[in-house]
Amino acid sequence: MLHVLAEEWQLLLFTLMMQAAVGIFLFVVIIRGQTKLDQSVRQALTKPGLLLTGPLVAVGILLSALHLGDPFGAYRSIMNVGSSWLSREILLTGLFFAMWLVAMILDRKDKWSQLFGWLTVLAGVGSIVSMASIYATSIIPAWSDFNTYLSFFGTSVFFGAVITVVIILRSREEKTAQVHRLLKGLAVAGSIVLVIQLAYVPVFLSGLSTAGVAGAASLDLFASEHLLSMILRWGFSLAGIGLMVYGLFKYREIQPKHYALFYAAFSLVIVGETLGRFLFYATGVPMMIG
Numbered sequence: 001m002l003h004v005l006a007e008e009w010q011l012l013l014f015t016l017m018m019q020a021a022v023g024i025f026l027f028v029v030i031i032r033g034q035t036k037l038d039q040s041v042r043q044a045l046t047k048p049g050l051l052l053t054g055p056l057v058a059v060g061i062l063l064s065a066l067h068l069g070d071p072f073g074a075y076r077s078i079m080n081v082g083s084s085w086l087s088r089e090i091l092l093t094g095l096f097f098a099m100w101l102v103a104m105i106l107d108r109k110d111k112w113s114q115l116f117g118w119l120t121v122l123a124g125v126g127s128i129v130s131m132a133s134i135y136a137t138s139i140i141p142a143w144s145d146f147n148t149y150l151s152f153f154g155t156s157v158f159f160g161a162v163i164t165v166v167i168i169l170r171s172r173e174e175k176t177a178q179v180h181r182l183l184k185g186l187a188v189a190g191s192i193v194l195v196i197q198l199a200y201v202p203v204f205l206s207g208l209s210t211a212g213v214a215g216a217a218s219l220d221l222f223a224s225e226h227l228l229s230m231i232l233r234w235g236f237s238l239a240g241i242g243l244m245v246y247g248l249f250k251y252r253e254i255q256p257k258h259y260a261l262f263y264a265a266f267s268l269v270i271v272g273e274t275l276g277r278f279l280f281y282a283t284g285v286p287m288m289i290g
Contacts, residue, residue, distance in 0.1 A: 008281040010063040015131060016159070016277055017060035018093065019152055022124035023160020025053045025100065027186065029117040031164075037178055043107075044173045045182075049164055050107060057097045064093075085137060089130035096123040128152050140284040141211035142218040147204040151280065154197040155273055158237075161190035162269050165244060169262055175254050183254075187245045194241055198234055217285040229279055237272030240265045 028046040031037075037045075081087045099120040106112050132152040135143040165186050173179065208219040222230055243265035251258055 014060040014064040017056045019156035020159040021053045021056035023156040024049045027164040048167045085133040092127040139287045141215035157193045158190050161186045214285045214287040218283045221283045233275035236268045240268030
């Protein structure tokens with residue numbers, strides 16, 4: 001476990017932070033489009049998420065550059081956009097960050113554009129597609145599976161929904177019935193995405209058994225050395241979103257005394273998703289060449 005963290009911690013954090021940023025911005029745009037809420041309410045609920053998106057991307061980009069070994073020469077990796085998923089990832093991640101900056105400026109000038117917001121989301125989606133494709137086109141069977149795309153996009157939407165719930169709960173905006181329905185919808189959306197990912201796990205593991213020696217080696221890691229980590233990964237994430245859904249549906253009025261429940265749920269989700277990304281790297285076994 002320690003050697004995986006030592007070698008891949010920058011990429012582990014980069015992928016999680018970038019996917020969370022895209023997910024948060026996605027829900028910013030979705031909520032900004034909820035015309036049943038007053039414009040001032042929409043802005044108040046989403047401004048913290050809008051502010052958080054940029055720093056997450058910026059720190060993620062720095063970590064990714066450090067992983068390349070030469071942060072100041074990282075720009076050279078963008079020179080093969082036509083043939084390299086890494087180049088496309090760098091380009092689209094930078095584009096997403098630049099468009100976020102423009103969106104921030106527009107918002108500060110009260111000139112927010114939903115169209116531009118969705119175009120920014122599209123750039124973020126492109127970044128995640130490129131990120132996932134780097135792994136999906138590798139010689140590692142555990143990565144070259146649909147599960148990689150499902151995991152990366154699932155984490156983006158799941159993290160985005162959960163973080164947005166916490167942001168809204170912490171806002172000073174009155175938690176009206178409409179806002180409460182919005183919170184429930186976010187939590188349910190996160191639950192559905194997580195269940196879809198979990199439902200695919202048996203298919204993914206079954207596929208590894210027919211993916212040659214390397215696939216069988218990855219399957220063995222899941223079944224032995226990392227079995228407890230896999231159980232904890234799903235247990236923490238399911239418990240976290242379960243607590244969040246329970247709290248939102250149990251309490252008609254969310255009060256500060258209830259916040260501890262939601263903070264605990266959020267903490268469980270962070271641990272679960274971090275464990276999930278650790279497993280992604282720890283169980284990747286390459287095929288032997290030659």
